[in-house]
Amino acid sequence: MGQQKIKMHVKKGDTVKIISGKDKGKISEIIKVIPKKRKVIVKNINIQIKHVRPKQKDETGQIIQIEAPIHSSNVMLYSIKHEIASRFNYIRNEQNIKQRILKKTGEKINNSNDA
Structure with a gap:
């Protein structure tokens, strides 16, 4: 049995809006998938x-803040230009390369960062 690639609707570097949970409504960037x-x-x-x-003996303890993972279903792709969250669709350009676009605005999402 070979490794199966798991598909996700977001990639590293995408701007997303949180749609549920304690941080609902916040907009930020994905740093890890x-x-x-x-x-x-x-x-x-x-x-x-x-x-x-x-x-060590002479060291002091500390309190640090870290970003914990959240489920990918709780985030939605976000358009900064139009300030709207949207689902996405795939289209093929002239070179027959898949391109992601937002359904509500038609804005292209850069595919430079592959996760």
Whole structure:
């Protein structure tokens, strides 16, 4: 049995709007995609506090804030130009290359970052 590629509707670098959860309505950028778990890590969204113990004798403990993953179904692609969240569709351009476009605005989404 070969490895099966898991499809996701968002990629690293996409601008998204959070559509559910405690951060609903916030807009940010995806910094990491975890396809096996169908989760994404979004910049400054779903901030968790982690208490780190001191590793050495003279070190002090600290409290750090990290972005925790959220499920990809809780984010939606967002157009900054038109300020609207939308689903997307695929079209093929003249070179027969797949291009993602937003359904509501027709705006093309750059495919330079492959996740």
